[in-house]
Amino acid sequence: MADPRSFGMLQHLSAEALGQPGQRRFRLRAMGADNTVASLWLEKEQLSALGDAIETVLGEVEFRYIPRPLDDAEEDVVLPLDSEVEFRIGQLSMGVDRETQRIVLMGTEAAAEEDEPEAISMEFDFRRGHELREQIALVVSAGRPPCPLCSGPLDPQGHVCPRQNGHHPQ
DSSP states (O other): OOOEEEEEEESEEEEEEETTTTSSSEEEEEEOTSSSEEEEEEEEEHHHHHHHHHHHHHHHTTTOOOOOOOOGGOOOOOOSSSSSSSEEEEEEEEEEETTTTEEEEEEEEETTTOOOOEEEEEEHHHHHHHHHHHHHHHHHTTOBOTTTTTTOBBBBBBBOOOOTSSSSSS
C-alpha cells in the first residue's frame, strides 16, 4: 500500500445516499484544508459501523455536544460535483487523539489485484464527529424499513421472511 494521501483537518465532512431505497449507494464527501474534495463510496453496513464507532468513541471520552449559537453557525459548503479523489472503500479504520480532541479516519481502496490500492487519511474534531454521527443515522434510516422478525429490508413488493420459512410473505 502506498503512503496515505493526507487531507489534514477537514473543512467539510458529510454522508449521503444516492438513489432509491433498495438501490442506494452511500458515500462520504470530504473537503480538506487545501480545498481538495474526496468522494469515498461505502457499503451501507460500513457507513453504519462508522457511525456506531464514532458514537462509542464520543461516549468513552464523555464528549458533550453544545450546539453553536445561530450567529456562529458555519456556512453551508457547496462541494463541486467532481472530486479529485474518488474510490470505493475496502477497509476503513479510525483512531482518536484525545489531547487535541480529534478523530483520525483512514480509508483504503478496494483495488483490483494488479493495482496498488490508494489510501487516504483525514482528521475532524469531536464536534464534527457528533454531527456526522447524527447525519449517518438519518441517511441509513431513510431506506427500506426492517422486518420486525428477521431485520431484513422490507420491499414495497413484499418480503419473504426466513423466520417464517418463506411461507407467509409480509
